[in-house]
Amino acid sequence: MKEQLMGVLEEIRPDVDFENEKQLITDGVLDSFDIVSLVTALNDEFDIEIEVGNLVPDNFNSIEGMMALIEKLQDED
Amino acid sequence: MENVMEINVLRLLEKTAQKYGDKTAYSDTDNSITFAEIEDKAKRMGSALAEKVTPRSPVAVMTGRNVLTPVVFLGAVYAGCFYAPMDATQPLARLKDILSVLNPSVIVADDEGMKTASQLGFEGELINTADLFEHEIDQPKLDEIARNSCADDPLYVIFTSGSTGKPKGVITSMQSLMCYISAYREVMDINDTDVLGNQSPLDYIAAIRDIYLPIFTGASMFIIPKQCFVIPSELFKVMNERKITSVGWSVSVFTIAVKLKAFEGEVPKYLKKVCFSGSVMPCSTLRVWQEYLPETKFVNQYGPTECTASCTYYEVNDKVSDEDVLPIGRAYRNYRVFLLDDDNNPVKTGEQGEICVSGPILALGYYNNKELTDKSFIQNPLNHAFNELIYKSGDYGVFREDGVLEFRGRKDRQIKHLGHRVELSEIESAALRLDTIKDACAMYLKEKELIYLFYTGTATVKEAAVHFRGILPGFMVPRKLVALDEMPHLSNGKINMQALKELMK
Numbered sequence: 141m142k143e144q145l146m147g148v149l150e151e152i153r154p155d156v157d158f159e160n161e162k163q164l165i166t167d168g169v170l171d172s173f174d175i176v177s178l179v180t181a182l183n184d185e186f187d188i189e190i191e192v193g194n195l196v197p198d199n200f201n202s203i204e205g206m207m208a209l210i211e212k213l214q215d216e217d
Numbered sequence: 218m219e220n221v222m223e224i225n226v227l228r229l230l231e232k233t234a235q236k237y238g239d240k241t242a243y244s245d246t247d248n249s250i251t252f253a254e255i256e257d258k259a260k261r262m263g264s265a266l267a268e269k270v271t272p273r274s275p276v277a278v279m280t281g282r283n284v285l286t287p288v289v290f291l292g293a294v295y296a297g298c299f300y301a302p303m304d305a306t307q308p309l310a311r312l313k314d315i316l317s318v319l320n321p322s323v324i325v326a327d328d329e330g331m332k333t334a335s336q337l338g339f340e341g342e343l344i345n346t347a348d349l350f351e352h353e354i355d356q357p358k359l360d361e362i363a364r365n366s367c368a369d370d371p372l373y374v375i376f377t378s379g380s381t382g383k384p385k386g387v388i389t390s391m392q393s394l395m396c397y398i399s400a401y402r403e404v405m406d407i408n409d410t411d412v413l414g415n416q417s418p419l420d421y422i423a424a425i426r427d428i429y430l431p432i433f434t435g436a437s438m439f440i441i442p443k444q445c446f447v448i449p450s451e452l453f454k455v456m457n458e459r460k461i462t463s464v465g466w467s468v469s470v471f472t473i474a475v476k477l478k479a480f481e482g483e484v485p486k487y488l489k490k491v492c493f494s495g496s497v498m499p500c501s502t503l504r505v506w507q508e509y510l511p512e513t514k515f516v517n518q519y520g521p522t523e524c525t526a527s528c529t530y531y532e533v534n535d536k537v538s539d540e541d542v543l544p545i546g547r548a549y550r551n552y553r554v555f556l557l558d559d560d561n562n563p564v565k566t567g568e569q570g571e572i573c574v575s576g577p578i579l580a581l582g583y584y585n586n587k588e589l590t591d592k593s594f595i596q597n598p599l600n601h602a603f604n605e606l607i608y609k610s611g612d613y614g615v616f617r618e619d620g621v622l623e624f625r626g627r628k629d630r631q632i633k634h635l636g637h638r639v640e641l642s643e644i645e646s647a648a649l650r651l652d653t654i655k656d657a658c659a660m661y662l663k664e665k666e667l668i669y670l671f672y673t674g675t676a677t678v679k680e681a682a683v684h685f686r687g688i689l690p691g692f693m694v695p696r697k698l699v700a701l702d703e704m705p706h707l708s709n710g711k712i713n714m715q716a717l718k719e720l721m722k
Binding site for chain 2: 152154155168173175177180190193194195196200
């Protein structure tokens with residue numbers, strides 16, 4: 141899953157070092173345009189439905205946070 | 218004050234400060250400032266600046282998203298100058314481009330802005346705002362500046378995307394601002410009970426409403442944290458905490474809120490007056506907002522920076538359906554809006570023409586760019602009797618039988634992307650600044666709101682992306698970078714955009 145997620149992220153922001161960046165939202169690395177692209181891409185790629193309650197910095201600050209979110213939402217199905 | 222139109226924004230500030238002195242004018246998450254404090258601080262800053270700069274010259278401002286930034290703007294105006302906001306989070310290369318056009322003798326910056334400003338190789342004086350706010354008020358000096366000021370003195374320069382690859386600075390007079398804010402206030406019915414929720418970056422044209430409406434009306438304005446628009450789970454919650462009643466936002470924010478299902482959390486229950494602008498509002502988005510906020514007034518605003526942020530407005534009185542297309546409506550007070558065909562002849566009702574604007578709301582032109590100014594602001598071809606400049610917007614429109622204007626798209630390659638104006642050719646110029654890119658063509662996929670860049674050369678996608686991040690503001694960076702072996706061309710040598718369009722699907 142990590143590879144698949146990295147693929148999505150690289151597609152959206154090839155200039156960001158997602159392996160090492162742990163404050164993507166808090167430090168303003170990702171902006172609102174990125175989040176919209178990202179949410180749409182993650183929903184498609186992983187067949188999940190990210191909801192407003194999930195849109196908190198913790199879930200998007202790092203790839204670990206995103207993986208945890210995806211796993212959680214996949215389990216709910 | 219209610220019935221007489223004041224033509225100087227500083228006199229208006231002083232009157233409002235007299236009436237609402239201790240009331241909060243601006244607030245952000247950490248701080249707030251009253252009308253009386255604004256007047257005091259802006260006068261201090263104006264007195265200090267007046268010792269360093271001559272009236273009617275630019276003051277570059279690099280300050281953050283907080284309550285003091287509008288005060289710094291007003292301080293520059295007290296000194297008889299005009300301000301040019303520069304977002305310090307932009308790439309250094311772009312800030313340098315802006316400075317090369319503006320050529321100011323001073324940059325005023327807060328602590329954070331100083332860090333960036335000191336890296337620009339700026340040869341003029343770099344001044345910390347904190348020092349300016351400490352200065353004593355020199356009332357005789359301010360009185361003298363006020364006595365010599367004219368209604369058409371420039372108020373600000375705001376930079377926007379330029380098709381030649383360099384940003385262009387739209388310079389606007391105080392009288393234009395006074396006309397626009399008065400007209401907007403009338404349409405939106407803003408008064409001293411309102412709390413405005415600011416979304417627009419303070420260096421961007423749309424922020425003029427949030428900055429000046431409190432001065433006109435005694436309303437308060439809250440600067441909503443940027444993060445609320447990135448991760449909207451908090452947006453409506455914050456709006457309810459602050460009891461926000463009125464917003465003027467970019468269409469993209471409304472769309473993002475719907476896409477990210479923000480209404481499934483809280484509903485902004487105090488919100489009664491909503492204006493949206495910047496690009497075409499999809500009715501599928503507006504319908505959702507109307508459903509959750511049935512009592513709220515929604516107004517569609519249209520217009521370019523060159524006409525002081527606007528031209529026309531349309532109040533949406535009915536519930537919309539997904540397939541509806543909103544008209545852009547009627548001219549604001551003090552705006553003259555009409556259509557011309559390609560040969561500068563008037564067009565009949567129901568026929569398409571280029572949207573043209575004249576009136577006291579017309580910008581003074583593009584700063585330090587006479588050639589482009591003369592090309593864009595021309596004598597009204599229908600008027601042979603007296604001087605009357607018009608601005609040809611490059612947008613097409615059609616007047617309906619009932620006098621309401623509809624928007625019909627763009628004449629050139631300028632796009633509206635997430636509320637910002639972007640010249641696709643500026644992105645191409647930026648691409649060619651990288652040695653390893655040989656040829657480039659930028660395209661826009663409207664349905665998905667994606668900027669594409671097709672290019673040839675040896676640059677990898679990652680190299681190209683890093684390059685763009687280093688020279689363009691975030692909203693202009695292409696989201697899709699596609700390396701091609703060969704750029705498709707037509708027989709006349711031009712790039713075959715139709716072929717590229719196929720590649721975006």
